[in-house]
Amino acid sequence: MDPRLAAKLRILADAAKYDASCASSGAPKRSGGAKGLGSTSGMGICHAYTPDGRCVSLLKILLTNWCLYDCAYCVNRRSSNTPRARFSVEEVVTLTLEFYKRNYIEGLFLSSGVAKSPDATMEDLLRVARTLRRDHGFAGYIHLKAIPEASPWLVEQAGRWADRLSINLELPSEASLKTLAPEKSAPAIAGAMDQMRERIDEAKAEKLRFAPAGQSTQVIVGADATTDEGVLRASARLYGSYRLRRVYYSAFSPIPEPSSVLPVKPPPLRRENRLYQADWLLRFYGFSVDEIAAGGEGGMLDLDADPKLAWALKHRAAFPVDINRAPREMLLRIPGLGVKAVNRAIAARRHTRLRLADLARLTPSLKRALPFIVAADHRAPGLDRLDLRRHLVKPPEQLTLFP
Amino acid sequence: MIHVALHDGADLDGFRAAVRRLIAAGARPEEVVFASGSLFAAAPETDAPAVMLPRRVADLVRLVTCHRDPERYALLYALIWRMHSGEKHLLDVASDPLVYRLQRLAKSVRRDLHKMHAFVRFRRIETPDGERFIAWFEPENFILEATADFFITRFRSMDWAILTPIGRMRWDRTRLSYGPPASRDEAPVADPFEDGWRGYYESTFNPARVNLAATRAEMPKKYWKNLPEAAAIPEMIRNAPARVKEMIQREATRPAHRKPEKALAAMADQTPNSLDALNRIIASAPPMVEGGTRAVLGEGPLGAAIAFVGEQPGDQEDLAGRPFVGPAGQVFDKALEKAGIDRAGVYVTNAVKHFKYVQRGKRRLHQRPTAGEVKHYRWWLKAELDFVGPRVIVAMGATAVLALTGKALPVTSNRGETRFDNRAGYITVHPSHLLRLPDEAAKRREWDAFVADMRRIREIA
Numbered sequence: 001m002d003p004r005l006a007a008k009l010r011i012l013a014d015a016a017k018y019d020a021s022c023a024s025s026g027a028p029k030r031s032g033g034a035k036g037l038g039s040t041s042g043m044g045i046c047h048a049y050t051p052d053g054r055c056v057s058l059l060k061i062l063l064t065n066w067c068l069y070d071c072a073y074c075v076n077r078r079s080s081n082t083p084r085a086r087f088s089v090e091e092v093v094t095l096t097l098e099f100y101k102r103n104y105i106e107g108l109f110l111s112s113g114v115a116k117s118p119d120a121t122m123e124d125l126l127r128v129a130r131t132l133r134r135d136h137g138f139a140g141y142i143h144l145k146a147i148p149e150a151s152p153w154l155v156e157q158a159g160r161w162a163d164r165l166s167i168n169l170e171l172p173s174e175a176s177l178k179t180l181a182p183e184k185s186a187p188a189i190a191g192a193m194d195q196m197r198e199r200i201d202e203a204k205a206e207k208l209r210f211a212p213a214g215q216s217t218q219v220i221v222g223a224d225a226t227t228d229e230g231v232l233r234a235s236a237r238l239y240g241s242y243r244l245r246r247v248y249y250s251a252f253s254p255i256p257e258p259s260s261v262l263p264v265k266p267p268p269l270r271r272e273n274r275l276y277q278a279d280w281l282l283r284f285y286g287f288s289v290d291e292i293a294a295g296g297e298g299g300m301l302d303l304d305a306d307p308k309l310a311w312a313l314k315h316r317a318a319f320p321v322d323i324n325r326a327p328r329e330m331l332l333r334i335p336g337l338g339v340k341a342v343n344r345a346i347a348a349r350r351h352t353r354l355r356l357a358d359l360a361r362l363t364p365s366l367k368r369a370l371p372f373i374v375a376a377d378h379r380a381p382g383l384d385r386l387d388l389r390r391h392l393v394k395p396p397e398q399l400t401l402f403p
Numbered sequence: 404m405i406h407v408a409l410h411d412g413a414d415l416d417g418f419r420a421a422v423r424r425l426i427a428a429g430a431r432p433e434e435v436v437f438a439s440g441s442l443f444a445a446a447p448e449t450d451a452p453a454v455m456l457p458r459r460v461a462d463l464v465r466l467v468t469c470h471r472d473p474e475r476y477a478l479l480y481a482l483i484w485r486m487h488s489g490e491k492h493l494l495d496v497a498s499d500p501l502v503y504r505l506q507r508l509a510k511s512v513r514r515d516l517h518k519m520h521a522f523v524r525f526r527r528i529e530t531p532d533g534e535r536f537i538a539w540f541e542p543e544n545f546i547l548e549a550t551a552d553f554f555i556t557r558f559r560s561m562d563w564a565i566l567t568p569i570g571r572m573r574w575d576r577t578r579l580s581y582g583p584p585a586s587r588d589e590a591p592v593a594d595p596f597e598d599g600w601r602g603y604y605e606s607t608f609n610p611a612r613v614n615l616a617a618t619r620a621e622m623p624k625k626y627w628k629n630l631p632e633a634a635a636i637p638e639m640i641r642n643a644p645a646r647v648k649e650m651i652q653r654e655a656t657r658p659a660h661r662k663p664e665k666a667l668a669a670m671a672d673q674t675p676n677s678l679d680a681l682n683r684i685i686a687s688a689p690p691m692v693e694g695g696t697r698a699v700l701g702e703g704p705l706g707a708a709i710a711f712v713g714e715q716p717g718d719q720e721d722l723a724g725r726p727f728v729g730p731a732g733q734v735f736d737k738a739l740e741k742a743g744i745d746r747a748g749v750y751v752t753n754a755v756k757h758f759k760y761v762q763r764g765k766r767r768l769h770q771r772p773t774a775g776e777v778k779h780y781r782w783w784l785k786a787e788l789d790f791v792g793p794r795v796i797v798a799m800g801a802t803a804v805l806a807l808t809g810k811a812l813p814v815t816s817n818r819g820e821t822r823f824d825n826r827a828g829y830i831t832v833h834p835s836h837l838l839r840l841p842d843e844a845a846k847r848r849e850w851d852a853f854v855a856d857m858r859r860i861r862e863i864a
Contacts, residue, residue: 001599010603010605010606013603013606014607037558045517053615068666079661079662098596099596101525117670153684153779347495347496348496348497352496352498361498
């Protein structure tokens with residue numbers, strides 16, 4: 001590979017890595033056929049994992065990290081002294097195709113700094129996607145970042161080539177956005193999300209192709225003072241009003257070239273983890289934001305206990321739950337039981353009375369569930385113990401940045 | 404004891420035939436011994452009747468036969484025997500020890516398949532017939548054949564081969580062939596894009612978040628030796644603490660005082676500032692409907708008192724590149740003339756800027772745009788009308804009404820004066836409606852009504 005291209009790739013991959021999303025799922029089943037290249041199957045594939053445990057599924061790069069915006073949390077803001085580079089459309093196309101042919105990636109996740117104007121940037125992003133699809137018959141996954149300030153007709157076109165579109169909310173409140181990202185506007189972001197939701201719904205009804213894998217967003221946690229409850233309320237609104245597929249939480253991470261308006265210390269990584277767990281409870285377990293918040297203190301989630309356990313410990317009157325009789329929505333509230341385990345338990349109990357040994361084969365985390373359940377040979381011991389929490393929650397370990 | 408000899412690897416056909424024979428003979432699981440890797444494996448033919456099994460069992464069998472566990476056939480036969488003897492719902496009982504064991508085997512095969520899809524790395528070589536891609540991979544179970552469909556579908560246009568210790572497969576763009584076990588030295592040792600890939604892998608890693616346990620859970624170490632990027636891991640981990648310390652200890656750098664006033668002002672001012680600029684954008688954008696060879700732009704003076712909005716250009720309009728010049732356009736012109744409106748003084752445009760059609764022989768058949776397509780174009784229509792600034796906007800036909808109101812309102816019951824956003828509006832039929840009427844009386848009546856609409860529009864403009 002041309003060393004100059006390789007050098008640019010390092011800069012523009014480094015500049016893109018603070019975006020947490022790397023999912024390649026949700027695209028319809030399709031393939032490039034005899035002339036084209038690539039396929040999608042609905043399920044994404046992670047082709048590698050970096051030593052931070054994160055999956056590498058898509059070639060995640062910026063078209064350029066030159067940017068006119070000055071968002072304090074971003075390493076690419078215009079006042080940062082970070083090294084800059086810019087790909088041509090053809091270079092991104094070549095990298096995507098050659099990486100794909102070697103089975104390194106599922107496709108492309110392309111974003112960009114706003115270089116000349118939002119429209120000019122969006123047009124460049126579009127050109128990459130269009131060239132891949134139309135000129136090379138590329139059927140792999142394409143995730144484009146939509147520039148919310150770009151003209152609506154450009155966002156419309158992007159959805160025709162991309163599997164997924166995303167606009168990063170970045171900060172959960174309008175006030176924080178104003179201080180930390182002066183060139184961005186909350187109404188512009190909301191407007192573009194709304195436009196995309198409408199188009200995605202209509203395209204589905206008319207069986208047209210428009211961002212079939214939906215839209216997602218990212219919220220940075222710990223760069224401003226918003227509580228976990230505030231973040232989750234913002235997410236619930238995004239899932240409800242704009243039918244987002246995913247909200248990604250990214251614990252604000254120290255960046256090279258930090259800005260002086262940012263907190264010096266990053267939030268504990270566990271906070272991000274707890275937010276993801278809470279997000280899951282919102283989407284798949286029938287919890288409301290109020291219920292999740294009630295498990296914590298002062299709007300913050302319990303860092304030592306997962307949010308479901310935290311809720312259960314404070315709502316012991318709702319337990320014990322009889323594995324052999326309780327309705328699905330109550331089984332979902334049992335700490336340690338996931339959706340899969342619950343489904344299996346419901347299927348199995350039609351034919352047999354479940355005992356503890358049976359349950360141990362349905363879930364790997366039975367220990368956490370024990371105090372909250374009734375089974376054929378078991379009756380929730382110690383639900384009224386004062387030290388139940390200490391019994392179930394691991395003592396907090398010193399979280400360190402240097403493992 | 405009944406001995407069943409099966410081929411090495413995943414002998415699905417042999418096992419299926421054996422099951423038919425065993426069930427027909429009423430052989431209980433504890434009387435059967437399966438021996439894999441036998442030189443004397445029986446041919447899979449049998450006269451025994453087929454055994455009907457639910458699809459889920461067939462899927463489970465297909466997966467589990469790929470596993471390396473020597474007990475796999477015996478476990479599968481025990482399951483089939485029990486289901487055949489009355490426990491029809493056995494697979495639903497995931498807590499049953501046998502089902503649990505088999506599901507775990509299936510899960511590990513599924514994971515192995517998934518990891519092979521993910522971790523095969525092709526290297527490119529040049530041959531006289533063009534480029535070829537070759538990979539060396541070491542799967543845990545007998546899954547080579549089971550991954551063939553995935554790689555063919557994904558890389559159908561490439562000439563590729565995957566070499567493994569349990570066999571090899573080659574796709575030559577049209578045919579798949581299998582071959583004997585391979586050794587690592589048969590595969591190429593380098594690829595021109597590998598350095599770039601490793602560079603990408605290193606750069607996308609965030610040293611502030613090292614979590615090797617998570618990495619190894621998903622990318623177990625046994626795969627590392629065949630992943631070119633994994634060679635970089637030890638050094639990435641070694642350097643991470645120093646890199647983070649540097650980031651944290653470094654004082655917030657004095658920002659370069661970049662405030663390029665002019666560029667920022669230019670950035671904020673990107674909306675087209677004239678109808679011509681907007682038209683250039685419309686003309687250069689790809690059509691958002693099927694067909695559509697070119698954009699047919701609106702026509703008429705800026706500041707016209709009346710703007711007429713039709714549906715979309717037709718065959719003639721597409722050829723001429725001008726709106727309302729086909730048969731419907733002629734009806735429209737006649738009605739304007741009758742009502743005393745000068746066409747040169749009004750603005751005429753369409754809700755959808757491209758001709759949507761399907762080709763039937765030599766004819767291009769008009770297709771009505773869908774609601775989604777109409778909305779795709781509404782931004783342009785809105786911007787266009789803002790530049791023209793008419794006193795009255797006339798929506799001709801349902802598509803124009805949809806574009807201007809965002810709602811699918813019936814034309815007949817809403818015909819007449821209305822408002823579109825903050826402008827006076829008028830809803831009437833599309834002139835092509837007059838061309839489609841079956842009898843003369845209706846034609847006469849509708850023509851009079853259309854001309855009456857035009858007269859009314861002239862009055863309110």
